[in-house]
Amino acid sequence: HxxxxxxxxxxxxxxxxxxxxxxxxxxLDEERRRFDPKGNYVRLWVAELSQVAQEYLHAPWTMPVEEQQRAGCFLGTDYPVCPESPSKLALEGGDVAAKFPKLFSTTREGKMKGKGKGKRRAKA
Incomplete structure (x- = not known):
């Protein structure tokens, strides 16, 4: 492990x-400025974005239609559509644990089922 x-x-x-x-x-904004300011990593590993202009590379969901046509990368077809800025979603997502309690649960009811190391067997 x-x-x-x-x-x-x-x-x-x-x-x-x-x-x-x-x-x-x-x-996300801080990470991309620190570790990929020119977009080399994105261009290498996300082929769909390789021709996108620098100003839209780290936020492709903001590309206008003209840039999508120029780059040959269309939102919703070649790259997923993001309805909101991920940073905004992260700030507003503070109540995710309340919306999905079993996902974040520390109680027995919220744990995943199955056997494995350290798991107790169900009583017959």
Missing amino acids: ANWGNWMRAAGVDGQGFGHSGSRWFN
Whole structure:
């Protein structure tokens, strides 16, 4: 098993502001400025965005139709449509745990079913 907790901390996305301006939230804008300012990573790994102009590369959902035509990347066809800015959705999503309680539950009822190491067998 990978130690995902330490990897998250090393990457600075563990929610404790480790090396990221003290914010406990993952900030997409800050991450792209720090780690991919020219968009090289995006262009390499997201082929659909390889021809998109720099100003829209990290926020392709803001591309006007003219840019979509120029780049040959159409929202909803070549790249998913994002109805809102991910940063805005993250800020408004504070009540996600309330909307999906079983997903974030620490009670027995919320745990996933199945057998595995450390799981108790169901009583017959």
